[in-house]
Amino acid sequence: MGEPLLAVRDMKVHFPIRKGLFAQTVGYVYAVDGISFSLEKGETLGIVGESGCGKTTAGMATLRLIDPTAGSVVFNGEDITGFNRSRLRSMRREMQLIFQDPYSSLNPRMTVNQILEHPLKIHERFSSRQRKERIAYLLDKVGLSAEQGRRYPHEFSGGQRQRIGIARALSLNPSVIIGDEPVSALDVSIQAQIINLLISLQEEFDLSYIIIAHDLAMVEFLCDHIAVMYLGKIVEFASYERLYLNPLHPYTQALLSAIPVPEPRHTKQRIFLGGDVPSPMHPPGGCHFHPRCPLAGEECRRLEPSPKTIESGHVVVCHRYQ
Amino acid sequence: MLLDIQNLKTYFHTFEGIAKAVDDVSFSLEQGEIIGIAGESGCGKSVTAQSVLRLIPEPPGKIVGGKIIFDGQDLVARSTSQVRSICGKRISMIFQEPMTSLNPVYTIGRQIAEMFSLHQKAGAQEGWDRTVDMLRKVQIPAPEKRAKEYPHQLSGGMRQRAMIAMALACNPEILIADEPTTALDVTVQAEIIDLMLRLKKDFQTAIVLITHDLGVIAEITTRVVVMYAGKIVEQADTVSIFENPRHPYTQGLLRSIPRLGQRARHGARHLQEIQGMVPSLTDLPAGCSFFPRCPEAMSVCQFNLPDLIETDPGHTARCWLYGDHEQEACERG
Ligand SMILES: Nc1ncnc2c1ncn2[C@@H]1O[C@H](COP(=O)(O)OP(=O)(O)OP(=O)(O)O)[C@@H](O)[C@H]1O
Ligand SMILES: Nc1ncnc2c1ncn2[C@@H]1O[C@H](COP(=O)(O)OP(=O)(O)O)[C@@H](O)[C@H]1O
Ligand code: SF4
Ligand code: SF4
Ligand SMILES: [Mg+2]
Ligand SMILES: [Mg+2]
DSSP: OOSOSEEEEEEEEEEEEEETTTTEEEEEEEEEEEEEEEEOTTOEEEEEOSTTSSHHHHHHHHTTSSOOSEEEEEETTEEGGGOOHHHHHHHHTTEEEEOSOTTTSSOTTSOHHHHHHHHHHHHOOOOHHHHHHHHHHHHHHTTOOTGGGGSOGGGSOHHHHHHHHHHHHHTTOOSEEEEESTTTTSOHHHHHHHHHHHHHHHHHHTOEEEEEOSOHHHHHHHOSEEEEEETTEEEEEEEHHHHHHSOOSHHHHHHHHHSOOSOTTOOOOOOOOOSOOOOTTSOOSSSTTTTTOTTOOHHHHHOOOOOEEEETTEEEOOGGGO | OOEEEEEEEEEEEETTEEEEEEEEEEEEEOTTOEEEEEOOTTSSHHHHHHHHTTOSOTTTEEEEEEEEEETTEEGGGSOHHHHHHHHTTTEEEEOSSGGGTSOTTSOHHHHHHHHHHHHHOOOHHHHHHHHHHHHHHTTOSSHHHHTTSOGGGSOHHHHHHHHHHHHHTTOOSEEEEESTTTTSOHHHHHHHHHHHHHHHHHHOOEEEEEOSOHHHHHHHOSEEEEEETTEEEEEEEHHHHHHSOOSHHHHHHHHHSOOTTHHHHHOOOOOOOOOSOOOOTTSOOSSOTTGGGOTTOOHHHHHOOOOEEEEETTEEEEOGGGSOHHHHHHHHO
16 A cells, blocks of 8 residues: 555644733643544545544644644655744645635625636635636536526525535645545435535546545545544544444444434434533543443553554554453 | 424525425324425425524525314414413524524523523522433433533533533423434444433423435334425335335435445445535426436326325325326316
8 A cells, every 4th residue: 555645643732721911821722632643635524523532633733734743644655743934834724624604705895607616726726717727617516507697696505615615625736635424414415416426536536545534424425534533532443444343442333323224214322422422621631431331340440451463454542442 | 282383485595486395295294293394405494494483584595385183273374472481481492503402601500490480480499400400311411410501511412412401301292303413423323313212201201303314214113204305295104114125216316325334234335415406485387396306207297296196094195106197187278
C-alpha cells in the first residue's frame, strides 16, 4: 500500500479557557487529545461520536484551519504542521471542506456562477473562457443546470445548496474532501441524492473523503474505515464490515445498539449508558468512558487503556482487550 | 376517543400567496395510544400540533376550517383563552429545543413546582417534593441537587428530560411531542424513547409524536400519519406502514434511508433516491402534490387531487393507484 495520502499522528487540540481581567488561562478544553489516523487515496474515513467529542475540531485541525496544540499531519509525504501561510494556501486547494449547513456557507450576494468562479480566480491562472467552461462542467457534475448558475443561493432548496457547496469544493480538483455532517441538515428524501452524488464523484475523480457524522447508518454506507471518538480520543478504529458486524469497544456497542431501526417488529437489546458525556474540560481519569461504561472494572478508573490491534486494521482502546 | 381532528385547515398568508400548511388533516387519538406524524420538513407537522393548542401566530396564520374535538367540545369554535383553560393541564406539549419552554432565569425545580401549584393546587413543600420525585421519574441523576440548578447548567439531554418533567407535572391526558429527540445524541435519544414508552404504560398517557425520523416512529408508535405538502398521504397501523406501504411517497422514503448493516452484510452501495424536491406550499401542483416526483404517476394524477382511499382495512392512502380514477375524474368534470 505504501505511504498513505494523509497521516495524522498524536494530534492534540487544547483550547485555553481564559477568565478574569487579564484573561489568565484557568484550564483547557481537551477537545482533541491525541488521535492518529490515516487515509488512503480513493478511500473514505468516517469519524463518529456524540456531540462535543471533538469531531469537527479534529477535521479543522487536519486542514490546519485550527492550529493543533501537538502532533503532526503528513500529507503527500510532507509534514504540513510547520507550513507557512503561502505553502498552506497551496496545500488547501488539495483539501477542501463541505459544511453541514448549506444555508450559511454560501455568500447570499453572489450568484452560483460567481461562487464557483471565486476559487478559480484566486488559485488558477485561467482565462475567463476557461473559467466559464470549468463552471459549466462543475454544475453538470453535481446535477445543476447552466441556467441555475445565474441564480442566487436563496433561490435553491437545501439539497441544491449542498450541491453548490460540493461543486465549489470540487472546483480546484482536490484530492481530499472533508465533509462535516454533509447531509444531516437535509430532508430524508434528499439525503440519499447527496450520498449517491458523493459516491459517484468519488469513483469518477478518485477522491478521498473524511466524513464527520453522527448518523451511523449513513456512515456505514459511505465510509471504508471508521474512527469512533469519545471525549477527544479515538476508542475504536475498524473497517465498516468489522465495525458493524463485530464492534468491540463497549462505547461502539452502545452507540450501535441505540440506533432506532425502521422495522417495527425488530426488537433489539439496548445498552443504556446512563448519564451524559462528561465535560472535555475535566475528562475522567483512567479510561474516559468509565463513568458510563457498563463493563467498567477497577483498573478502568486508574489506568488509561492503550490502543490494541486485534486484527490488521482493527484497533480498540479498552482494558478488556489488553 | 380522546382527541378527534376532523378536516383541519390551517393557512398562512405570506408574500408569495396563501400557504396551505395544514390542508384537510383528520386523525384521532385513543387513550394510551402513541400516534406518529411523519414527513419531511415543512410538510405541516408542527402546525398541526400547534393548531390543537392554538399556538399559531395570527396573523399570518389562521385555522380556516375543520374541527378539533376534545372532551366533547370543538376547540376550533372556542376563543384562545377558552382553549388554554380547557387544555391547560390536560394537553401538554414538548418541543425540539427545550430552551424555548424553560425560563433561563429560574431554577428548573422552581418552574416545575409552579406547575404543581398552578394546576394541582399543591402547597410549597408538597410541590417541591413532587418536583424532585418527577425529576427522578424522568431519570435525572441527583434530582435534589439538579432541581436547584438553572437550565443552562444542564446538558441538552437533561434539559429535554426537565422539560418532559414539566410537561408531565400536571399529569396530562395527552402529550404532544414535536421532534423531542432530534437535537439529541442517539444514546440520549434511546433513553427519551424508553421514557415515553414507560409514560404510556404507567400513566396511560396518549402521545402524539412528531418526527421526521422513521426509526423513532417504528420504535414507539402504534399508528402513523404520513404527511406531504400539508396533506395526509397515508395513514395506517405502524406495522402496515413499514411492511406494506401503499403510497409511492411512503414507499420512496422507506427505500431511501440507509439501514444499519445493509452494506456490511449485503454490500449495498446505492440508495434509491426520490427524484426532485418538495414543492413550495404556495405553488403546489394542481393535482396530486407528489406528481412531479412520483415514479408511478399517471395522467389522471396531474390535474386531479386524489382522496384518501381505503386500500386495506384501517389503511388509507391518497393516491389514484387505488381509486377508480376514470370514473371519478369524469364525475368531477
Ligand atoms: N474555539 C473553541 N474554544 C473552546 N472550546 C471549543 C472551541 N471549539 C470547540 N470547543 C470545544 O471542544 C469540544 C469539541 O468540539 P467539536 O466542535 O469538535 O465537537 P463535535 O464532535 O464536532 O460535536 P458536534 O457533533 O456537536 O458537532 C467541545 O467541548 C467544544 O465545546
Ligand atoms: N409563522 C409562520 N408564518 C408563515 N408560514 C409558516 C409559519 N409557520 C409555519 N409556516 C409554514 O407552514 C408550513 C408547515 O410548517 P411546519 O408545520 O412547521 O412544518 P414541519 O412539518 O417541518 O413541522 C411551512 O411551509 C412553513 O413555512
Ligand atoms: S477500559 Fe474499562 S471503562 Fe473503558 S471501555 Fe473498556 S471496560 Fe469500559
Ligand atoms: S396519485 Fe398519482 S402521482 Fe400521486 S402518488 Fe399516486 S400515482 Fe403518484
Ligand atoms: Mg461538529
Ligand atoms: Mg416542525
